[in-house]
Amino acid sequence: xxxxxxxxxxxxxxxxxxxxxxxxxxxxxxxxxxxxxxxxxxxxxxxxxxxxxxxxxxxxxxxxxxxxxxxxxxxxxxxxxxxxxxxxxxxxxxxxxxxxxxxxxxxxxxxxxxxxxxxxxxxxxxxxxxxxxxxxxxxxxxxxxxxxxxxxxxxxxxxxxxxxxxxxxxxxxxxxxxxxxxxxxxxxxxxxxxxxxxxxxxxxxxxxxxxxxxxxxxxxxxxxxxxxxxxxxxxxxxxxxxxxxxxxxxxxxxxxxxxxxxxxxxxxxxxxxxxxxx
Amino acid sequence: xxxxxxxxxxxxxxxxxxxxxxxxxxxxxxxxxxxxxxxxxxxxxxxxxxxxxxxxxxxxxxxxxxxxxxxxxxxxxxxxxxxxxxxxxxxxxxxxxxxxxxxxxxxxxxxxxxxxxxxxxxxxxxxxxxxxxxxxxxxxxxxxxxxxxxxxxxxxxxxxxxxxxxxxxxxxxxxxxxxxxxxxxxxxxxxxxxxxxxxxxxxxxxxxxxxxxxxxxxxxxxxxxxx
Numbered sequence: 327x328x329x330x331x332x333x334x335x336x337x338x339x340x341x342x343x344x345x346x347x348x349x350x351x352x353x354x355x356x357x358x359x360x361x362x363x364x365x366x367x368x369x370x371x372x373x374x375x376x377x378x379x380x381x382x383x384x385x386x387x388x389x390x391x392x393x394x395x396x397x398x399x400x401x402x403x404x405x406x407x408x409x410x411x412x413x414x415x416x417x418x419x420x421x422x423x424x425x426x427x428x429x430x431x432x433x434x435x436x437x438x439x440x441x442x443x444x445x446x447x448x449x450x451x452x453x454x455x456x457x458x459x460x461x462x463x464x465x466x467x468x469x470x471x472x473x474x475x476x477x478x479x480x481x482x483x484x485x486x487x488x489x490x491x492x493x494x495x496x497x498x499x500x501x502x503x504x505x506x507x508x509x510x511x512x513x514x515x516x517x518x519x520x521x522x523x524x525x526x527x528x529x530x531x532x533x534x535x536x537x538x539x540x541x542x543x544x545x546x547x548x549x550x551x552x553x554x555x556x557x558x559x560x561x562x563x564x565x566x567x568x569x570x571x572x573x574x575x576x577x578x579x580x581x582x583x584x585x586x587x588x589x590x591x592x593x594x595x596x597x598x599x600x601x602x603x604x
Numbered sequence: 605x606x607x608x609x610x611x612x613x614x615x616x617x618x619x620x621x622x623x624x625x626x627x628x629x630x631x632x633x634x635x636x637x638x639x640x641x642x643x644x645x646x647x648x649x650x651x652x653x654x655x656x657x658x659x660x661x662x663x664x665x666x667x668x669x670x671x672x673x674x675x676x677x678x679x680x681x682x683x684x685x686x687x688x689x690x691x692x693x694x695x696x697x698x699x700x701x702x703x704x705x706x707x708x709x710x711x712x713x714x715x716x717x718x719x720x721x722x723x724x725x726x727x728x729x730x731x732x733x734x735x736x737x738x739x740x741x742x743x744x745x746x747x748x749x750x751x752x753x754x755x756x757x758x759x760x761x762x763x764x765x766x767x768x769x770x771x772x773x774x775x776x777x778x779x780x781x782x783x784x785x786x787x788x789x790x791x792x793x794x795x796x797x798x799x800x801x802x803x804x805x806x807x808x809x810x811x812x813x814x815x816x817x818x819x820x821x822x823x824x825x826x827x828x829x830x831x
Contacts, residue, residue: 490638494645498637501646504685506678508671509664509730509809510748510802517764519686525751527760534686563733572656572668573733580655583646 351598352377354480355541358596362537365522369529373550373602382472382548382555382600385463389473392466398448398456407443409436409474410486420478421597424496424586426489433495435585437559438577440470460576462554472546472555472600479599483540483592492586495579499587502580503533512569514584518542528604533591540595543588547601555600558585660732663739664808668732676700681798694797701793705786705805708812712782715813720821721828723814724749725759730809745809747789747818748802755822755829764800772823773830785822789815 352374359367368374393404409419410427423436430442441457444450450457459465487493506513514533517525521532531542545558559576562584566573574580635653637645649655650672658669674682677700680693688694726746731737739745749755752765775781787794790805804810810818821827 494637494640494642497642498645498649501642501684502650504682505646505650505674506682507674509807511678511681511800511807512802513682515686516800520764523763525762525764530764567731567733567735570671570730570732572650572658572660572672575655575657578655579649579653583649583655 349480350378351380351479351601354596354598355601358537358541358598362535364535364538366529366531366538367541370550370604373604376550377602380548380600380602381463382546382602385469385472385546385555386476386600387473389469389471392469393473398444398450398454400447400449402448404440404443404447404470407440407447409439416474417477418481420475420599421481421483421589422486423589424492424582425486426491432579433489433491433582433586435558435577435582436474437467437471437557438582440467440474441577461556461560468546468555468557471557475546475597475599478597480596482594482596483543483589485586485589485593487590495583496586496590499583499585499590502583503587507571509570512571514565514569533588536592536595539588540592541598541601543585543592544598544601546599547603549603551604556603558588657733662732663730663737663745677793677803681793683798688798697793697797698795701791701797701803701806702787704803705790705794706812707786708816712779712786712819713816714777714782714820714824715816715818717817717820717824717827719814720817720819723747723810724755724818724821727751744814747804747810747814749818752801768822768829770830772825772827775823777823777825781823782819785819786815789818 355367355374355377358364396403406413408427408429409416410422410425411419420436423439424433425439426433427439427442429446430439434442444457445452448456452458456466460467462468485492485496487496503514506516517523517530518533520530521535521538523530523532531538533539533542543558545561546555548554549556559581562574562581563576574584635648637648640648651658651669656668656672658667658672660668662668662671677697680689680697683689689697724747726743727748727750728743729737729739729745737743737745749768750759750761752762754761754763754767755769755771784795788796788801789810791803792799792801793803802809805812805815822829824830
């Protein structure tokens with residue numbers, strides 16, 4: 327508890343985050359648990375207990391420092407990056423992805439947008455470790471993502487669908503979610519369209535129950551089994567691997583279509599950022 | 605069902621240029637996504653956009669592309685929003701599934717339940733991506749049964765499928781029962797069209813001998829499943 331207070335307070339003060347975002351991730355989760363009977367939400371009592379001390383919380387500070395530091399070949403910070411609500415606006419932006427960006431001419435998920443800004447503003451290239459290293463606590467991308475995500479904690483998922491491209495990609499994502507293929511005939515819906523079912527010991531989140539699904543799509547999350555903070559793209563990759571399907575190209579349209587659909591399915595429910603998962 | 609023939613003109617034209625040039629798609633923006641139906645765009649994203657690693661080699665030979673292209677059953681059983689297709693489609697799926705099943709020479713017999721125990725537990729095999737399952741090493745692909753079925757208390761199984769604890773004790777080992785269980789493991793769509801259960805025989809994941817071993821695990825009175 328002490329650690330949380332020490333961490334949350336300066337972040338909140340420094341950035342003037344909204345009242346609902348000041349709640350800790352575990353409080354957001356607790357409210358969901360109180361609102362609905364769900365074995366998925368309650369499956370790990372240990373995680374619920376550990377959340378106030380989640381290692382993901384420490385990445386918020388690291389990410390904040392990195393974000394505001396002058397870096398890269400151009401020696402500038404990311405403060406001018408437009409995450410959809412204007413340059414420099416960070417609060418509440420994370421829950422409004424994927425989004426169409428005129429300057430890139432495509433729909434981007436948060437991670438793609440972050441990488442886009444690191445390249446176009448700071449001058450990093452694909453070969454720089456800052457961009458190349460995508461996995462784990464030590465990756466800049468993980469830290470930056472966890473920081474900006476934390477500023478949407480408790481905000482309701484609200485991915486925009488006004489632009490025709492946003493709508494088209496979300497709708498294709500829905501088809502992909504139900505599309506069976508591969509050695510085992512799996513689609514995402516094989517495992518994520520019923521409530522309270524398990525694969526072995528893991529309780530599966532149901533995409534038809536928004537209160538469950540918001541936790542499912544709340545990444546970055548500290549993945550206890552991996553001892554690392556993971557991103558949404560990492561989870562997409564993992565499920566494709568389990569399905570015996572082709573691996574999606576990191577940051578490419580397959581990933582983004584799935585994330586467009588899954589964030590839409592959590593619409594209106596508060597995001598838990600950063601979350602803790604099994 | 606998705607009609608492969610009805611690709612939007614925009615994609616077709618682009619694809620023609622693309623394949624003539626023989627280079628990978630670098631800029632998906634040349635295709636007008638908003639001119640396609642959701643089904644067309646989904647197919648495009650999976651098979652044409654470069655958004656998936658379709659050139660990756662797969663354990664059964666060939667590449668990922670073949671796995672990601674749907675066969676007739678997969679198309680028929682993909683229902684957006686969930687649920688099952690209409691009765692006529694289900695009957696067609698069921699009949700095709702029944703016709704797909706081949707039986708061991710000399711009839712269906714129970715194999716070795718101890719081998720079956722391991723096979724029904726193992727979820728190894730056919731995974732490709734950040735880590736590839738190596739079938740040529742000592743491990744052979746497993747049946748994944750425990751992912752979806754609860755059987756015995758010694759290890760935790762899943763609940764996507766029905767609980768199979770005491771299955772043989774309840775159902776017995778008549779010839780009809782042996783055929784039924786063999787069929788279900790080989791291609792469960794013969795009884796449950798558009799089921800979630802994978803086609804372990806029809807897709808070549810399990811051999812006839814391995815199916816016999818798993819059957820023994822389910823049905824043999826000596827198997828812990830029935831103790």
